Amino acid sequence: MSDLFYIRLILVLAVVSIVVGDFYSSRYDNFDITPLLENDRILLGYTKCFLDQGPCTPDAKDFKKVIPEALQTVCGKCTQKQGNLIKVVVRTLRERHPESWKLLLDRYDSEKKFREEFDKFLLQDD
Template sequence: MKTVLVFCVIVGAALCAPQEHYSTQYDNFDAQELAQNPRLLKNYAKCFLSQGPCTSEGTDFKKVIPDAVKTKCEKCSDKQKELIRIVVKAMQEKLPELWQELVKKEDPNGQYKGAFEAFIKGN
């Protein structure tokens, strides 16, 4: 009986614990505009690679990239996942060399590659 009670308390605590998510501050970020503007897209890529200046948004995005890659964006809202997929696909298509540099920077051993690619495809 004690075991069942302890189990219920643990499950209850886990379900009631606040889920950690990224800030929703940039949920209205215009990812389509970024994806359609090669100059702006390149500036963000350079920011993420520490090869150029960052906007305030770029600085904030850059801080969460390592965790998002490692966790398949588990702390992202559905809206954030949609925005990330738009930007990543644009970088892959329009700036493949910079995309590969970013992949090497954030996942040098390819440990998260398959899972992150599945996330980008929506799986």
């Protein structure tokens, strides 16, 4: 095979890795949010973890790592499933515990740079 073939192959692989790398891991695409939505204790437990006010489950630790970037990029690296899950959870949190949502916003967007765009994202139906 020619050098040109290998160069093209390397370029294709590089492009594929960039595209795949632009999304968060699909590990949590099928995360069961039902317990969060049905049990305020669990929902507030996650919130306390995100605010450094309580312990974190392994899943919560993973989510906590991406919160700043997800907020700043308006879930730009979220798969469609992840975006939908986030919308449902955040809408529930805002409705049932607005004070907790405000604390999260104050922590992760203290300069209020990203709130307007994130609110627009939350209003979108997919």
